[in-house]
Amino acid sequence: MRIVSLIPSGTEMLGAIGAVDMLVGRSHECDFPQGVGSLPAITAQKTRFDPDAGADAAGIDAQVRASLEGGQSLYVLDEQLFADLVPDLVIIQDLCSVCSIDSACVQRLMEQLPNRPQLIELKAQTVEEILDEMLMLGRAVGLEDRAVHAVVDLKQRMDRAQEHINPYIDGPVVGFMEWTDPVFVAGHWTVQLIERAGGQHPMNPTVILPGSGAAVGPQQAQRVAGHSIAVSNQDFAASRPEHLIIAPCGLTLEQSRAEAERLYRSCDWFRNLPAVKNNRVVVVDGNQMFNRPGPRVVDAQEFLVGWLNNCEHLIPDDFPWEAWTPAAG
Numbered sequence: 001m002r003i004v005s006l007i008p009s010g011t012e013m014l015g016a017i018g019a020v021d022m023l024v025g026r027s028h029e030c031d032f033p034q035g036v037g038s039l040p041a042i043t044a045q046k047t048r049f050d051p052d053a054g055a056d057a058a059g060i061d062a063q064v065r066a067s068l069e070g071g072q073s074l075y076v077l078d079e080q081l082f083a084d085l086v087p088d089l090v091i092i093q094d095l096c097s098v099c100s101i102d103s104a105c106v107q108r109l110m111e112q113l114p115n116r117p118q119l120i121e122l123k124a125q126t127v128e129e130i131l132d133e134m135l136m137l138g139r140a141v142g143l144e145d146r147a148v149h150a151v152v153d154l155k156q157r158m159d160r161a162q163e164h165i166n167p168y169i170d171g172p173v174v175g176f177m178e179w180t181d182p183v184f185v186a187g188h189w190t191v192q193l194i195e196r197a198g199g200q201h202p203m204n205p206t207v208i209l210p211g212s213g214a215a216v217g218p219q220q221a222q223r224v225a226g227h228s229i230a231v232s233n234q235d236f237a238a239s240r241p242e243h244l245i246i247a248p249c250g251l252t253l254e255q256s257r258a259e260a261e262r263l264y265r266s267c268d269w270f271r272n273l274p275a276v277k278n279n280r281v282v283v284v285d286g287n288q289m290f291n292r293p294g295p296r297v298v299d300a301q302e303f304l305v306g307w308l309n310n311c312e313h314l315i316p317d318d319f320p321w322e323a324w325t326p327a328a329g
Helices: 008-016 057-069 079-084 103-110 127-140 144-162 188-196 233-238 253-266 297-308
Strands: 003-005 023-026 043-045 075-077 089-093 118-122 174-180 183-185 229-231 243-246 281-284 321-323
Touching (some): 003 008, 008 023, 008 089, 008 118, 008 127, 079 103, 089 103, 118 127, 127 144, 127 188, 127 297, 144 297, 174 188, 174 253, 188 297, 253 281, 253 321
Parallel strands (some): 003 023, 089 118, 174 243, 243 281
Antiparallel strands (some): 043 075, 174 183, 183 229, 281 321
């Protein structure tokens, strides 16, 4: 089977089930597992958002909003290369127009191909849906048994991590910045991960699905959160986070660290957060972790349990994070 994956989470799922050798093309953002970068990239950014060249979070947000309000895609697709690869299966996402090329554009192009490849749209919003999509992808590529084993392994890792959580106490309030200017707080699966790690996320908490009944406490899959939302600086400060995670979507660890420094230098409300005063702030590579609904959400879960519960031995060795304190001077 010849597969083109236009979403990093799909590429990572293929890696987890042992199907990465079926890939013949990828998106420009697909960079994991190791080796996929050698495959031809079918997409590219239409506008260059480069924090290293002086574009701050507010400027990037303004450019994104202007493009979307003008009805313009943030990405371009190499139509000739796409056709030349003759894919049997194409993987896209139908969740966020900012994260990757929109599905309508890909579907229009596919209708022009003589072989009419199969299309899989990933749209998971919860941890359980992420695992279900891995199983679905395994069936689609003829590797259902491998997918089952991979999902079982991921579930076992999550269960082992949760053994370190005391379910009888209220955990700390966790602030999670998916973007810093304006502040966007966590949504979807990330809120589930925070709460399952023993934290509270009052800015955008999970809610019980309608019809789930009253005895829903242990039924974690029945508690879901909406998409990431923008909040005012004042409201974020009023939530008084005791732990703070800065993981802007699409930014590297170094860029996330720079955003933390910028907030500390320029914002009184940030300097006065309990988490900042008590040195309970971490920066995470938002380009790799939390924001990709793929198998590495389990790495993120292990990180959260380890960090929030003083069990840092649980954190994967290669998890891209660091404790943050203000730079001297």
